[in-house]
Amino acid sequence: MPWGALMTPGRRLVAGQLVVATPQFGDPNFAKTVVLLLRADPEDGALGLVLNRPTGTDVAEVLPQWADLAATPPAVFRGGPVQPAAAICLGRGRPGGTAVSSFARLEGLPDGSLGTVDLDCAPHELQGAVSEVRLFAGYAGWAAGQLESEVDEGAWWVLDALPADAFAVQPELLWKQVLLRQGPPIAFAANYPADPKLN
Numbered sequence: 001m002p003w004g005a006l007m008t009p010g011r012r013l014v015a016g017q018l019v020v021a022t023p024q025f026g027d028p029n030f031a032k033t034v035v036l037l038l039r040a041d042p043e044d045g046a047l048g049l050v051l052n053r054p055t056g057t058d059v060a061e062v063l064p065q066w067a068d069l070a071a072t073p074p075a076v077f078r079g080g081p082v083q084p085a086a087a088i089c090l091g092r093g094r095p096g097g098t099a100v101s102s103f104a105r106l107e108g109l110p111d112g113s114l115g116t117v118d119l120d121c122a123p124h125e126l127q128g129a130v131s132e133v134r135l136f137a138g139y140a141g142w143a144a145g146q147l148e149s150e151v152d153e154g155a156w157w158v159l160d161a162l163p164a165d166a167f168a169v170q171p172e173l174l175w176k177q178v179l180l181r182q183g184p185p186i187a188f189a190a191n192y193p194a195d196p197k198l199n
Helices: 064-069 146-152 163-167 171-180 186-191
Strands: 017-021 034-041 045-050 054-058 075-078 082-093 103-105 114-117 130-142 156-160
Touching (some): 034 163, 045 075, 082 103, 082 163, 114 130, 146 156
Parallel strands (some): 075 130
Antiparallel strands (some): 017 034, 045 130, 054 075, 082 130, 103 114
């Protein structure tokens, strides 16, 4: 089945959405990935973070000052293949939390519940604004029109995000969980085998 054909054609990409790899996406960098879009601009391209690729490195090993705020699992995540040495931090905003310049809330999600955190600030400055953080090494990036073309070709589904997606306690299950909550027919893809020849 051409899974990408199940997407609504021409759905506009906006920050705060998920792009979820369809089972037939051939790029190993993105196989069964769930990517949160931080930016989606027709002229500047798109930028996002892979939410379900934890590494074996603890936040405490690389940025010990952020360890107390690190979400479970407290690992650094592989955010994507672009600039793998760059660190990007997501924070989960507190409901009704204070506004601070070091926490830029992400549009497109209810109540500004997610945002990027300036890692140059002191963690205690975020106490009233952020309940937990997740650290990503690298990011996923697309030139203008590139991601839209990949969506049209059936490589990605464009789906609504839940604030909890970025802080999944079992990130290895996130791809399947996101697909299952869509209902049929997309939910059928959640059990797609790693090697369809063995099905």
